Amino acid sequence: MLTFMVSLDLTAPTVHYEPLHTYLRSHTNWCRPLSHTWVIATTLQHNEIMAGIAALIAEGDKVLIMATSSPTALLHPDAESLTDWITTRLYPRAAVTETDRVHSISHFPLRRIDSHHNPSN
Known part of the structure; x- marks a missing residue:
């Protein structure tokens, strides 16, 4: 199991981001300590998480995924x-x-x- 911090800069006000939130909540364990920052525990690798997120965000949105150990x-x-x-x-x-x-x-x-x-x- 890996733990990643996912930081989002969502810039499109008209885009409905609920599918993105559903995707992030679908991982083994997750936490949203800040409005655009998630911490997820998952069996996926960072590139797989990015692919899942990229399909759900608008052009111009920004994403940072960092593996964390604690x-x-x-x-x-x-x-x-x-x-x-x-x-x-x-x-x-x-x-x-x-x-x-x-x-x-x-x-x-x-x-x-x-x-x-x-x-x-």
């Missing part, structure tokens, strides 16, 4: 639950122990950035 950082309001889900479903070998699972993804809580705050004062 996630590295996540900034998301639901970081803790998403981290646990990603680690156990997409990277089960990374979750051998509780310590391994906790350290396989660095998650950062979101905080409000005040544009009027000057940290040097």
